[in-house]
Amino acid sequence: MMKRFLILVFATFLSGYAVSQNYTISGFISDAGTGERLVSATVYDANTLKGSISNNYGFFSLTLPAGKVKFVVSYVGYSAYSQEIELKANVQLNVAIEMSTELEEVVVTENKIEKHVESTEMSVVELQIKSINTLPVLLGEVDVMKTIQLLPGVQSGNEGTSGIYVRGGGPDQNLILLDGVPVYNANHLFGFFSVFNADAISNIKLIKGGFPARYGGRLSSVIDIKMKEGNQKEIAGDATVGLIATKLTLEGPIIKDKTSFIISARRTYIDLLIQPFIAAAALTEGVIVNAGYFFQDFNFKVNHKFSERNRLYLSAYTGKDRLYAKTTELWDGSVYKYNFGIQWGNITSTLRWNYVFSNKLFSNTTLTYSNYTFETPLEYYFKEKINDVFQTESFILNFASGIRDYAINVDFDYIPSPNHYIRFGASNIYHIFKPGVNIIKQTSAYTEADLDTTFGNADIFANEYGFYFEDEFSLFSNALKVNAGLRMNGFYVKGKDYQSFEPRISARQRITRNLSVKAAYSRMSQYLHLLTSSTIGLPTDLWVPVTDSIPPQFSQQYALGIFYNFLDKYAVSVEGFYKSMHNLIEYKDGADYFSQNTNWEKKIEIGDGEAYGMEFFVEKKLGKTTGWIGYTLSWSTRQFENVNFGKEFPYKYDRRHDVSFVLTHKFSERIDFGLTWIYGSGNTTTLSLEKYMAGGYSNYDYYINQSYFEPIVVDYYESRNSYRMPAYHRLDLNVNFSKKVKYGTQIISIGAYNVYNRKNPMFLNLEYSNASKQFNLVQYSFFPIIPSISYRITF
Template sequence: MINLIRKSLLILLILPFEMFAQSDKLTVSGYIKDNKNGEGLIGASIFVKELMTGTTTNTYGFYSLTLPKGNYSLIISSVGYRKSIKDIKLIDQNVTLNVEVQEDGQELAEVVVNAKREDDNVQAIEMSVNKIDMKTIKKIPALLGEVDLVRAIQLLPGVSTVGEGASGFNVRGGGVDQNLILLDDAPVYNSSHLFGFFSIFNPDAVKDVKLIKGGIPAQYGGRGASILDVKMKEGNAKKLEINGGIGAIFSRLSIEAPIVKDKASFIVAARRSYIDVLAKPFLTGDNADSKFSFYDLTAKVNYNINQNNTVFLSGYFGRDVFGNDFGFNWGNSTLSARWNHVFSSKLFLNATAFYSNYDYLLDSDLANKRPNNAFRWTSNIENLSFKPDFTYYINPENTLTFGGQVLNYDFTPGSATASSNGDKRTFGSAPKNAVEYSAYVGNEMKVSSKLSLQYGIRFSRYDYTSKEDVYYERVKVGISDEFPSGYDINTKPNDPNKVLQSYQNFEPRFSMKLETSESSSIKASYNRMAQYIHLMSNTAASTPLDVWTSSTNNIKPQLIDQVALGFFKNLGENEYETSVEVYYKDLQNQIDYADRSDLFLNPEFEKDLMFGKGRAYGLELYGKKNKGKLTGWVSYTLARTERLVEGLNNSDWYPNRYDRTHTLNVVAQYEVNKKWSFGANFAYISGVPYSLGKAQGYYEGLPIGITDNGVRGNVRVPSYHRLDISATKKNKKALFGKGESEWVFSVYNLYNRRNPFSIYTRPKEESAQSQVGVVQNEAVRLSIIGSFIPSVTYNFKF
């Protein structure tokens, strides 16, 4: 089967490009790996001294260079590793050169900020991209001392959140649903534990983190704002390695080891909180069986079949559980199977098949004490996909990428069963199905020593079907209490085997880099993204109860166009990195909600949706110190994100609910010696807008705020600011007198700031007794974390 695929692809895809190859050229290719654990190095540099040209390794550590015949010295380098020089002879045949590089002991005495080329900020064609090494993330002071990937990226320019206790993050004016979060190529739909206080990513299992905010390459699609691409470790192929930590709120443990040395390895990492265990002695009566915990399990195994074939199998399973008799739980499950195949020294394949599921459950009778009087609510989104990605290394000046994907969606926006005295009633939103097809081609080309281009196009098609009656038409009926959006929905019987609606889009991508000197460059990019799925949420912050739904005949896909321009400059032999970027985004088919919208368990929720357009624009400043005892970065973002929806805010532009004008982050890490290091980060963020009712009326007996002429975003939450500090003490020994360990002491929110999460209104006491007509309101500020939080964590490795 492999041979058949190989021959077919060589004939159909490779031969047309052989016009670029010359008979007097040969190719050197192979893998660059860490000699301690056998992990492939991402972005390692391979430089040909004699020709002043080179390349970098891909996500799996593979590289390919086509050169004129001759003798060459290859310089292999990566930050944190010793340079390695290999002499090769390209005389009469292609050469396979695999290299294992050694960590630089002197470099390890400093804080390593990047796992990439030292001048990558200037030389790489990509812009609006941030990569953070896990060593750096682990040194950032964190809530309760627990290392958190998602909280770390919120310290980068262009990234924010609506507040503490909110799930997900926002990038350049985009919603939480506009971020494609990938864990070993499988999408994750809720990246948070404990209502947003921690992320689902176990730091002991993460190998690489890459956030793409603009200039998005053609191989990515399906979301409008950003790509967070997280790669898991492959497991130590050299020896047994155990990592773990004991913290104030949860503990973690990971084990990685070779199955067959240098051929196959695995990693298993687990975490579990123990809030419920610590609290149990204090819970009595009806609360004795209360559950509030979270856990996750991450695992991966890989097998290097031979020089040309490697297979990987990885998975994640995590869950949050809260409640007593009335229970609430949610979680993600993913499974990825990947095959890396080297067809030739120039053609590399990564084929991925994955399964992903996100679901939540509300159950009023977890203990089955009242089966005849219960309520059960479920919702989920499920994916199954196959995705081949090819890379063809034409020559050092041209790298071609192409591939495609078939992605199946199953949506259950909300299904509920209520039992009362033995009578059951089932209600909710109809399940939906869809298939997204996509294909792409892209090329990275070095036009000259100064100018490089990356361009491509992606084509996507989305077919929507439904197993139940279809809401085939939105009918304008006028705004009223029953129809707050002014629309009703007509229905008709549906054929579940018939495609109800198809959408298709071309998504062009373009990036350019012009070197203005050896240490500076100007970059520009444009990309169009089509997003076919939507997160239904009319609250200020995303929650686990939000509903994922499909584009339908009534809901069009979101279309986002972004342009960006930046200047990048390195100083002091790459000790300092600086950048300035500006961007503008045009957003079409954006969803907002009428006042009093009913989204949950509403089979006709489409009638409460309102559609319009958006715009987002901003300035991002970034400065980073990479070397020395003191390292870190400063980022500042000046931004605006707005919506225009007919019928809302007097049909004028209004700030979106996650609009933040100013965001300032300062991250500093100081290594005193090999034993002690310190960290600090400061965050200042402008408040988000909200709609504050000046007075209050009643709707069906419930209080509602009344704003002037339905104004949106008429007030802002006060600004947010916070300082965190940490100290790390390294020990010579770990458990049982072996390995190594460290104590991490940290204080979150050092100066005890009561940052507001939201503002809500309630009737003033003197007018609350009257529910007739209008009563006066008072504003109440809600803080999720209202004090400083000290913590101690013990980490070990052996």
């Protein structure tokens, strides 16, 4: 029996490679209005329901038997494209599809492939920037990371911050890719905004589990963000003035249908507005002050189509946050100058070459460079008049840390038949880690010699490499579809070569046309750690590599889910997951970023984590009313030998229940409305409710023991993260009023964050009240109801 089964499986496998009168339709799918390539569009033959999807660059390949083919392209939010083809030779076909402008719900009654049910992908959500733009936002700033936080399995950190925690993982376990380049610090303004300017982004893909072999390097998620390519057809633009920032985006063809560009810039202007008041106030004290804070982003991309087979992309991003304060005091001829600041920022750049070797083989070669830096410069300069003689003194202290990467990736897509989609490739990243150095320069008339010194952690050089192979194949007339792959990762640092082999498999069993069951297993490894002691996205969080004494993190994740489509417009999924994580790091008790004198490797503990739970997701993508409901029930714990006395404890963001309700409705061409409501069990925290005397001198050896046996009252903490804060919930609203004007469309967005002014906890503190003569648990909340307004014009 088993033998027959194996023969059947083998025969079915081979059938994909059978070459009997088969021809290939290949080409690119793009947006008819802008020429922008469309990712993950479904292409299929409506007669046989054999199909494929377009890859990250819009390329598709569909090999079918000779004969009549009803070739269909479908993509959410776009009108379906259909063409009858008499297939008797290979066909090169580039399809441009129109964005749907129908307000009525689009109901497709003909045979079609429901990607949600059909694909082997599970734990994956794709977001389009169009839907993100409708949702309510904090202070009027559209933020893709905060939209991702609304998805099941994804939890936010503290209120208002952009940090994300996927299926019980840490903030460092998310591979955030901007055009294929890892972004190490995705935060602006201490985490309250992300670095991604929504105006420059085309689509976002979040993978929480069932990772295909082509992704590696992080344990918990992949957030693949693609920048727009630039309008191929006409010059277009977008300008927004919000409460805290202004944005400007310009895109268009340089050579129509061949070369296009997009540039986008954003800058906050609180500092510019507030600066005159600070300066005026300081001047009354006789001090000249220049102080403020801003962040800025700049995105740029250009691409050129050399031929139907060759296309080159060059993209870059640079962003910076800067908090600064400069003061100058003049007094009786003496000058005193102080300069203090904190600044951090990312630079990423990508040179990408798409080449179509044949109608079945597509390649993508990418060279990338990225640099994340964090600096805290501190300077002073004195010119003092003492006894009618000027003496000068200057001092510079600069702490700098960061990480710089040079990378090359080569990826191939080979699509021999509708039954097989093969991907393989290799990558290499050369990392330069700067875990933190201090530079001190001092010149002084009061000291004998000038000081010019550098100390701190030495740079670490490392090489990360990987190879992968995966095949998505169909069995039993496509009833069963499997994506199986293997990834080999390696990391060479300080003479030590770590390697890991990571099997990945995800399978889909179709039950009916609208119902399937999926299962996935993936093993992941990670060679980078993030040292963080804060609960917000501070730039002091430090990226460090594995070393000879700090091993790589690795995880194993199992997922099982049911996927169902009903009424052709609702997608429902229920997924369960279990994830074990090993070699996680955490600061030792009492250690933190500020204890710079200690080597970072000595400041950490290594331990394990575990997360499991269930996610429920129902989504409506089509029609006037769209949105989703997500619910997550989960547990997440950590265990370190020397933390919490070796006992398991809840993770900081262990959240039992997490609910999100997202709704958008288009009343008319002129008015659309967005609403989000979220609910989450409270975060955990550690509180001391008892005290005791620890120490107490001994009479023996009294003369030396008296000091270290000095009786001191200390706090008793029963267990780490044993207290749960009050639940979190919030309602946000947003209304967009659009109006066509002669040069484009103007949109006024009016919204409110935390509409019913819920006092959500940021942190708790025990404080003594003189009135009641007792300690109270005091909750601090930062975000009350916050109205926002922004003006946007597109042309």
